[in-house]
Amino acid sequence: MRREAGKVYLIGAGPGDPELVTLKAVRALGHADVVLIDDLVDRAVLVHAPRARVVPVGKRGGCKSTPQRFIEKLIVRLARRGQVVARVKGGDPFVFGRGGEEVLALAAAGIECSVVPGITAGVGVPAAFGIPVTHRDIARGVTFVTAHARDGAGPDWAALARTGTTLVIYMGMQHINAIAAALSAAGLAAMPAAVIERGTTVDERSVVDCVGGIAEAARAAGLGSPALIVIGEVVRMARSSERAQPLRRQA
Amino acid sequence: MRREAGKVYLIGAGPGDPELVTLKAVRALGHADVVLIDDLVDRAVLVHAPRARVVPVGKRGGCKSTPQRFIEKLIVRLARRGQVVARVKGGDPFVFGRGGEEVLALAAAGIECSVVPGITAGVGVPAAFGIPVTHRDIARGVTFVTAHARDGAGPDWAALARTGTTLVIYMGMQHINAIAAALSAAGLAAMPAAVIERGTTVDERSVVDCVGGIAEAARAAGLGSPALIVIGEVVRMARSSERAQPLRRQA
Numbered sequence: 001m002r003r004e005a006g007k008v009y010l011i012g013a014g015p016g017d018p019e020l021v022t023l024k025a026v027r028a029l030g031h032a033d034v035v036l037i038d039d040l041v042d043r044a045v046l047v048h049a050p051r052a053r054v055v056p057v058g059k060r061g062g063c064k065s066t067p068q069r070f071i072e073k074l075i076v077r078l079a080r081r082g083q084v085v086a087r088v089k090g091g092d093p094f095v096f097g098r099g100g101e102e103v104l105a106l107a108a109a110g111i112e113c114s115v116v117p118g119i120t121a122g123v124g125v126p127a128a129f130g131i132p133v134t135h136r137d138i139a140r141g142v143t144f145v146t147a148h149a150r151d152g153a154g155p156d157w158a159a160l161a162r163t164g165t166t167l168v169i170y171m172g173m174q175h176i177n178a179i180a181a182a183l184s185a186a187g188l189a190a191m192p193a194a195v196i197e198r199g200t201t202v203d204e205r206s207v208v209d210c211v212g213g214i215a216e217a218a219r220a221a222g223l224g225s226p227a228l229i230v231i232g233e234v235v236r237m238a239r240s241s242e243r244a245q246p247l248r249r250q251a
Numbered sequence: 252m253r254r255e256a257g258k259v260y261l262i263g264a265g266p267g268d269p270e271l272v273t274l275k276a277v278r279a280l281g282h283a284d285v286v287l288i289d290d291l292v293d294r295a296v297l298v299h300a301p302r303a304r305v306v307p308v309g310k311r312g313g314c315k316s317t318p319q320r321f322i323e324k325l326i327v328r329l330a331r332r333g334q335v336v337a338r339v340k341g342g343d344p345f346v347f348g349r350g351g352e353e354v355l356a357l358a359a360a361g362i363e364c365s366v367v368p369g370i371t372a373g374v375g376v377p378a379a380f381g382i383p384v385t386h387r388d389i390a391r392g393v394t395f396v397t398a399h400a401r402d403g404a405g406p407d408w409a410a411l412a413r414t415g416t417t418l419v420i421y422m423g424m425q426h427i428n429a430i431a432a433a434l435s436a437a438g439l440a441a442m443p444a445a446v447i448e449r450g451t452t453v454d455e456r457s458v459v460d461c462v463g464g465i466a467e468a469a470r471a472a473g474l475g476s477p478a479l480i481v482i483g484e485v486v487r488m489a490r491s492s493e494r495a496q497p498l499r500r501q502a
Contacts, residue, residue: 019278022270092374092378094382094386096385100387119369119374120374127263128366132345135345141347142394143395145392159415160414163394164410237351237354
């Protein structure tokens with residue numbers, strides 16, 4: 001007979017600001033014996049896991065990082081020892097967070113897993129920046145994509161342009177020239193575009209331009225990863241919203 | 252000289268489960284003199300606003316509701332009296348929440364407004380149901396749309412189908428036959444589809460079928476608004492995740 005298995009919480013920590021975690025995440029962290037935390041998550045959230053051992057499992061595009069398979073094996077091993085494991089990811093675990101892969105690995109191992117959703121960057125970052133991604137009359141909806149899938153191919157930018165939805169591109173900075181060129185070719189060269197680096201954090205930096213100029217504007221401003229690229233008429237609204245938030249500048 | 256103006260917090264309360272509000276929302280509610288709360292938000296969140304007067308401002312598709320302009324005027328009037336106003340919406344204020352319109356009205360009136368993002372239903376409901384909306388290899392990304400815009404026209408379903416993204420349709424139950432027909436005509440008749448009513452709440456109900464059968468399946472199950480329609484290969488994963496969450500059935 002094997003020992004009773006532990007439990008895993010797969011937790012989304014939100015877009016950056018540590019105050020944007022949910023009460024459910026706070027409760028799950030309070031139960032944790034061990035926290036596996038991604039690089040991009042603010043360590044301030046660990047205040048909610050006072051009795052947990054902390055294991056950083058760095059993952060960031062292009063840099064040295066912990067392989068996904070290793071992380072999955074580690075979670076399974078810890079849970080089999082009877083530990084309560086909090087696996088903390090930036091944003092939402094299921095929006096470009098590879099949470100689905102971890103859920104499958106846990107299911108295959110017969111380990112109980114609860115998913116705690118978080119605010120994905122594609123919603124929270126534009127919102128805090130004053131961009132209503134689905135503003136009535138000027139956006140049909142919103143689409144979240146990454147620049148490249150595992151097969152190396154990019155999305156169908158022409159089809160995306162035709163949807164009339166606001167486009168929010170995650171992990172796109174390495175490919176911003178190609179993205180802007182493809183969307184310009186699809187007729188969106190004059191469409192407003194924003195790059196927001198480390199949105200909702202104290203280190204937030206950004207530029208606003210049109211699709212045709214956004215790559216050069218981001219380069220000139222020295223912006224890099226992690227950042228979101230937001231494309232759509234709704235980007236024009238950033239300023240009116242900023243006017244409504246004098247506190248951010250006075251504070 | 253007019254009195255010093257108050258302040259408005261535009262707060263997203265998340266997809267349904269009252270534990271899915273953020274710490275920032277809790278803090279803002281604690282400052283509130285008055286809370287304007289949408290019909291679909293669980294009253295349990297009001298525990299965080301112990302000293303506030305509560306004004307329900309019902310808004311639900313198709314039913315009797317408070318006109319948007321009236322709500323905007325009420326917020327401005329309360330803020331001008333020096334009140335701290337918490338305007339609480341389901342999901343995220345800027346994802347089909349008309350928060351952009353309220354921000355513009357407040358900016359025009361010169362009133363300070365802070366936006367507190369929330370977990371939008373399109374992320375939180377599939378996640379809690381075990382559907383990773385952007386699972387690697389089987390989804391290019393995710394698109395959130397509504398069935399109809401103010402001009403009465405529907406989205407370009409053929410373009411949406413071509414994007415290869417998971418489609419999450421908000422407020423679509425009144426048009427589910429037309430949506431399923433349009434997506435079937437665009438080649439998605441066999442694509443897995445789910446309808447999730449009141450997701451993340453204790454009243455959650457759902458059906459899973461293919462696009463061609465989802466309208467009849469939802470009708471047979473008696474599902475209605477508020478509900479999300481989720482379309483994509485990722486819907487197949489709901490079950491493996493459910494297997495990983497025995498707690499939900501044992502509890």
